[in-house]
Amino acid sequence: MANNFNITIDSAYPTAPAVQVADSDSGAWVTHNLQVKISLEKPTAQSTTHYKVWGTANAATEGAASWVAWPGGSQATVTGTLADVATKQTLYAKFKNDGVEESSVVTASGVYFSWTDPSISNTVQWKDAFSTVDYDAASFATLQNTVDNIEIELNKSNIPGLSFDSVDLSGLSVSGDRIIVEDSSAFAELINGAEVNKVSVQKVFDADEQPMIAVDTGSGLTTITAYDGSIKTTQSGTHGSRVENINYNSNTKTLTFDIKEFSTYGFTTINKVEFSSTTGGGYNGNAIQIEVTVRDTNNETVESAPVTITKVSGDTIGSFASNPVNTDSNGVATFTLNLNSNGTCVFDAYVDDKHTADDLTAWCIATPASLQRSLLTQYEQIRNSATYSDTVSGVNNQAVAEPSGSTYDAGSDDVLEHDMNVFRTLLQQIKGTTNWYDELGTYFDPTATSSGKELTLDNIAGNTLDSKTIILAVTEDQSGSGWSTSSGTEGILWTTTLLYADSENRRGLPIFKSVTNSGTYYDEGGSDDVCRIDLINSSTGAEFEDASGNEIYAKFHDAADHGGTGEYTDVYVKFYTDLGEYTFTGDDPTNISFVYPFRKVLSEMEEHEWQRTDFVSSWEGDAELVEDVSNMWSFTGAGDDITGPSFNNTGNNYMLSPSDSSLTEAINSINDEFGDFTYTEQNYVTDNESTTASLDALDIGVKDVNDLVTAGSGDKYVEELSGDLSAGTLHSLPAGVTYTPDATIGQEGKNMEVFINGQLLAASTGANGVNADRDYAETTASGITFHLDLWTGTNITYVVRQ
Amino acid sequence: MADYTPPDGDAVNFEFEGGYSAPDGDAVNLLFGVVADVDLPAGSPSRSTFYSDTGFDRTIVKWTSSAGGQYRIEMGGTGANTGDLITSGACAADTEMVTTITFAQISAASGYSGAGQYRFNIYVKSSDDIWTPYE
Numbered sequence: 001m002a003n004n005f006n007i008t009i010d011s012a013y014p015t016a017p018a019v020q021v022a023d024s025d026s027g028a029w030v031t032h033n034l035q036v037k038i039s040l041e042k043p044t045a046q047s048t049t050h051y052k053v054w055g056t057a058n059a060a061t062e063g064a065a066s067w068v069a070w071p072g073g074s075q076a077t078v079t080g081t082l083a084d085v086a087t088k089q090t091l092y093a094k095f096k097n098d099g100v101e102e103s104s105v106v107t108a109s110g111v112y113f114s115w116t117d118p119s120i121s122n123t124v125q126w127k128d129a130f131s132t133v134d135y136d137a138a139s140f141a142t143l144q145n146t147v148d149n150i151e152i153e154l155n156k157s158n159i160p161g162l163s164f165d166s167v168d169l170s171g172l173s174v175s176g177d178r179i180i181v182e183d184s185s186a187f188a189e190l191i192n193g194a195e196v197n198k199v200s201v202q203k204v205f206d207a208d209e210q211p212m213i214a215v216d217t218g219s220g221l222t223t224i225t226a227y228d229g230s231i232k233t234t235q236s237g238t239h240g241s242r243v244e245n246i247n248y249n250s251n252t253k254t255l256t257f258d259i260k261e262f263s264t265y266g267f268t269t270i271n272k273v274e275f276s277s278t279t280g281g282g283y284n285g286n287a288i289q290i291e292v293t294v295r296d297t298n299n300e301t302v303e304s305a306p307v308t309i310t311k312v313s314g315d316t317i318g319s320f321a322s323n324p325v326n327t328d329s330n331g332v333a334t335f336t337l338n339l340n341s342n343g344t345c346v347f348d349a350y351v352d353d354k355h356t357a358d359d360l361t362a363w364c365i366a367t368p369a370s371l372q373r374s375l376l377t378q379y380e381q382i383r384n385s386a387t388y389s390d391t392v393s394g395v396n397n398q399a400v401a402e403p404s405g406s407t408y409d410a411g412s413d414d415v416l417e418h419d420m421n422v423f424r425t426l427l428q429q430i431k432g433t434t435n436w437y438d439e440l441g442t443y444f445d446p447t448a449t450s451s452g453k454e455l456t457l458d459n460i461a462g463n464t465l466d467s468k469t470i471i472l473a474v475t476e477d478q479s480g481s482g483w484s485t486s487s488g489t490e491g492i493l494w495t496t497t498l499l500y501a502d503s504e505n506r507r508g509l510p511i512f513k514s515v516t517n518s519g520t521y522y523d524e525g526g527s528d529d530v531c532r533i534d535l536i537n538s539s540t541g542a543e544f545e546d547a548s549g550n551e552i553y554a555k556f557h558d559a560a561d562h563g564g565t566g567e568y569t570d571v572y573v574k575f576y577t578d579l580g581e582y583t584f585t586g587d588d589p590t591n592i593s594f595v596y597p598f599r600k601v602l603s604e605m606e607e608h609e610w611q612r613t614d615f616v617s618s619w620e621g622d623a624e625l626v627e628d629v630s631n632m633w634s635f636t637g638a639g640d641d642i643t644g645p646s647f648n649n650t651g652n653n654y655m656l657s658p659s660d661s662s663l664t665e666a667i668n669s670i671n672d673e674f675g676d677f678t679y680t681e682q683n684y685v686t687d688n689e690s691t692t693a694s695l696d697a698l699d700i701g702v703k704d705v706n707d708l709v710t711a712g713s714g715d716k717y718v719e720e721l722s723g724d725l726s727a728g729t730l731h732s733l734p735a736g737v738t739y740t741p742d743a744t745i746g747q748e749g750k751n752m753e754v755f756i757n758g759q760l761l762a763a764s765t766g767a768n769g770v771n772a773d774r775d776y777a778e779t780t781a782s783g784i785t786f787h788l789d790l791w792t793g794t795n796i797t798y799v800v801r802q
Numbered sequence: 803m804a805d806y807t808p809p810d811g812d813a814v815n816f817e818f819e820g821g822y823s824a825p826d827g828d829a830v831n832l833l834f835g836v837v838a839d840v841d842l843p844a845g846s847p848s849r850s851t852f853y854s855d856t857g858f859d860r861t862i863v864k865w866t867s868s869a870g871g872q873y874r875i876e877m878g879g880t881g882a883n884t885g886d887l888i889t890s891g892a893c894a895a896d897t898e899m900v901t902t903i904t905f906a907q908i909s910a911a912s913g914y915s916g917a918g919q920y921r922f923n924i925y926v927k928s929s930d931d932i933w934t935p936y937e
Binding site for chain 2: 002003004005006007008009010011012013014018020022023024025026027028029030037039040041073074075076077159160161162163165166167168186187189190191192193194195196197
């Protein structure tokens with residue numbers, strides 16, 4: 001296997017003289033035709049005048065070969081015929097000059113002849129047997145189906161590399177006016193996929209009808225050509241380029257075309273010509289349009305078909321602007337009939353020999369006088385009501401929309417049908433639906449979620465934003481200065497141009513009371529939900545109460561009742577508690593601000609007004625409250641979704657109980673455990689004093705008792721002298737014991753008791769017993785000096801207290 | 803494309819042709835599909851040497867492909883579409899194709915440089931859109 005070969009270009013080739021057959025010098029060459037090319041090169045030095053060739057079917061031997069005049073030049077090419085045998089055939093040649101000097105015989109390398117007819121479907125046969133066209137020497141071969149009058153030409157110039165010998169063409173068949181190629185066949189491989197390869201088809205029709213080409217790629221026939229033989233403008237992609245060179249000779253009824261991409265091909269002709277509407281007409285002097293649709297036997301519309309309209313009967317009511325008219329890409333031929341004579345006419349339309357089955361009845365009538373309506377006119381007024389358009393162009397930009405083209409008779413735009421279409425279009429635009437008659441359906445109804453609410457204007461009425469009001473909370477603090485108040489203040493006269501809400505215009509300040517304009521304002525005597533004004537202590541930012549614990553707030557009064565002017569000038573902020581009107585006392589704040597209600601229409605709400613920015617910027621706004629809540633969580637140990645405390649060390653003898661479910665209960669438990677701070681004897685602690693004071697008193701008392709107890713006890717040490725001890729000699733205490741010498745008068749030696757053989761001794765007075773007036777002196781912290789002689793074996797006992 | 807599974811335990815050594823060097827560090831994605839085998843029968847081409855002399859200025863190449871599809875015969879080059887195109891078309895599988903190459907075609911090619919040897923390659927594009935590789 002190799003997909004490559006080498007060729008040498010050699011200017012010395014071949015070596016003269018030479019003869020070669022069928023462009024071959026290989027000696028193994030197989031040719032598929034009998035008539036072959038014989039290439040000759042004369043001897044270099046010879047002025048050749050004649051040559052002869054033998055070994056062919058006509059001249060098997062040299063003797064049978066005749067001298068032929070040399071055509072001149074160094075080389076010559078002639079033709080010869082091989083014998084129809086399968087064995088190797090060798091040709092010979094000889095050259096001579098002036099008919100005298102002959103060259104030696106030159107021998108060609110030899111060739112073989114081999115031929116096998118192509119295999120084909122039994123639905124076709126070769127138009128010419130290969131034996132009559134010298135086998136593969138034929139530049140083309142034609143398959144034919146005589147039943148369908150179809151011929152398919154395979155031309156080597158259209159299929160580069162094609163050899164007819166042994167080629168498998170059985171994948172092509174012709175049957176039932178169809179040219180069929182199996183997708184995976186060798187024939188399909190030869191044609192499909194290459195830019196240059198194609199086959200030529202010829203189809204002769206019996207009937208005198210313009211044919212069109214159709215293709216079936218697996219989903220039925222699709223017409224790909226127009227009436228005039230061009231590719232339909234609606235076709236693109238493979239369908240747009242699979243055939244070319246389409247030509248129809250109507251004289252011979254022969255269609256020829258080339259196929260570049262194979263599938264199943266068939267043919268179609270015009271099958272039906274029909275009017276879009278079988279009635280129509282208009283007023284004399286106007287023009288009407290008549291549409292005719294042409295379809296083929298595949299029921300597809302035919303492009304470029306020439307449609308002719310003729311009068312069948314009746315009056316001549318007008319003239320056509322053009323007749324015939326070619327169909328457009330949609331297969332529709334549109335005629336313009338200029339009406340010029342009253343009457344009725346029946347028209348027929350046709351292409352070739354196909355006529356409309358249902359003819360068109362058209363009329364032309366005189367334009368009726370004003371206020372006159374003939375029966376015919378009335379009929380026209382209401383006709384075609386079932387033909388409607390939801391999308392009348394121009395309906396929104398001109399006073400009288402004219403939906404030309406929406407119905408059959410575009411020349412009569414003043415009929416009710418068109419008006420109805422305009423209204424239908426407007427209704428469709430208002431509803432926003434696809435069609436004017438589509439149901440709007442329902443929208444979500446929170447009170448009836450399963451059924452929803454019908455989308456009707458009645459249901460919407462009263463429910464739009466501009467039909468609803470909202471009471472907005474607005475801050476007023478005199479640009480941060482607040483209002484000064486004092487004992488005796490009953491209210492504040494606030495200068496403002498805001499309007500008062502009244503029964504007609506409910507927007508503005510809700511006025512709770514007016515005497516001067518009694519009955520004028522909408523909210524007179526209104527509830528706190530509407531009229532209440534929150535007063536804020538400027539120093540704390542919080543609401544405040546009177547001495548009895550009643551919250552102090554305010555309501556708007558007509559300023560005209562309180563020394564002011566009234567609406568659009570000022571308003572009076574009157575103080576209240578739940579007990580009624582209120583006058584400030586000396587305990588009340590001296591500077592206040594307030595948050596007042598103001599009624600607005602929802603549709604007038606500004607975007608920022610929903611965000612309560614006034615509160616954030618002044619008193620306890622939402623953001624501030626969030627921070628406060630967070631702080632409170634941090635302070636109490638609470639948190640999001642935590643509704644109760646969780647204490648450690650509950651139960652048993654702890655102060656807190658497992659049943660404590662709130663900080664209040666926990667504190668009560670602690671409070672109960674601590675008791676009422678009253679004592680029976682009050683030895684060390686005192687009633688109602690702080691816990692610290694009581695513990696401090698107990699701490700001091702316990703310390704004192706401990707000191708006393710410690711002073712009354714001591715550590716005992718016993719010593720037996722190992723030698724004599726003379727009086728006046730410092731004697732160290734045993735075991736390194738130390739003590740604190742004490743010369744307190746009357747308590748000398750109180751920190752250590754000394755016994756001799758069980759007899760308690762007395763310590764001398766003076767610092768370190770300097771007076772030596774008793775049994776021993778406390779000379780040092782680690783030793784004492786006896787004032788008497790002691791002997792070996794004496795038992796000395798020390799009791800050291802400190 | 804057919805799924806290909808290399809034999810267990812065997813190393814697979816890939817050699818790139820046509821002056822191609824796989825970039826360092828980049829993965830190489832190998833796709834396997836049907837590739838047409840092209841074969842020239844004994845005696846093809848009819849002449850391996852010729853020149854411009856009348857009658858001795860052409861050779862005839864017979865060839866077959868194991869797969870049908872588009873073909874290109876190119877002079878020179880190292881793969882499909884890299885040499886001088888001599889002729890192209892479509893072929894059927896296992897069907898003898900006959901291509902005549904003339905001195906005029908060779909001398910008109912950009913790769914022609916006078917007397918000498920020239921290599922010709924036949925490429926067929928299989929149904930998997932893979933051209934016969936350069937050998």
